[in-house]
Amino acid sequence: MTVAAALAWVNAPEVDPSTTMAARRMTIARGFAQHMTALDSRTEIPPFGLVPSRRRRHEPFIFSPTDIDTLLSGARNLRTRFASATHETLIGLLAATGMRVGEAIRLDRGDVEETDAVLTIRESKFGKSRLAPVQPSVLAALQRYARLRDEVHHEPTTVSFFVSTRGNRMVYPTIHAVFRNLCDGAGIGATAAFPPRIHDLRHTFAVRTLLNWY
Structure with a gap:
């Protein structure tokens, strides 16, 4: 050889x-x-x-605060009250914590510790788990969603924190499709070299955090 x-x-x-x-x-x-x-x-x-x-490496799209507000506003106008609450809360959580989409989908009800305002993220990338502290406003948003979820699905069929309109654990293709429609409908990233991805909320969180530290 x-x-x-x-x-x-x-x-x-x-x-x-x-x-x-x-x-x-x-x-x-x-x-x-x-x-x-x-x-x-x-x-x-x-x-x-x-x-x-x-x-060619995909260049991350960094969302502005206005972009994120627009996404949340668009989510509030989805077809049903529960779908609106699910996607608004999910997008807000990703933007506020930098979590991966898969990590948010895998959250179970017991992973949201309300007393200490901490999320338990289990077996993420490379099989590692971690604790993620959240701001009081983020915890309050999760609590509001949980109350509505339990009101709509009073006989749960899954331990998942985020559930679909049918009461099942959320799946990535659905989340991706809704996010893509929200971006396209609002013209977010229309002139960018690469279209915004939901994973870019994680990149945005990292960039904003580093800038604030600096």
Whole structure:
């Protein structure tokens, strides 16, 4: 296994140079070479940078306070009172805490500790869990939603904190679709290089926090 052999495979005629295929092949070749070093000391591991990656990283969209207010206002005008409350509270929670969407979806009722105003986020990225303190205003919003949820679904079928109009745990495609419609309807990010994603609320939280610290 040599660097020349790896490059020959990466630049084979069937590889489209306008795609990321070459970079993916080099990653595979490098991993194989690392494995082969234990079997043959003559093996050459291709260094990084031989093949430039053509992948364009998604530039985060940083929401302004007005953007977030507009999203919350739009959520309040959804088709039903309960859907409005669910999406307004969920978007507000993401904006105020920087949580991931999946973390919010996985919240159970017992994960919202009202006495200490702390959320328990279980088995998130890399299987890690953490505690997330929240402001009194955020806790109050969660409590209002919980009261409405229990009023609408007085016989719960799930322990999930956020539930759909049918009473089931929320799913990402539904949340994404509503968020996309809210952004498009309000013209948020219309001129941005990349359309805003709901995950960009997390990026926005991180940026605002760092600026406030500075």
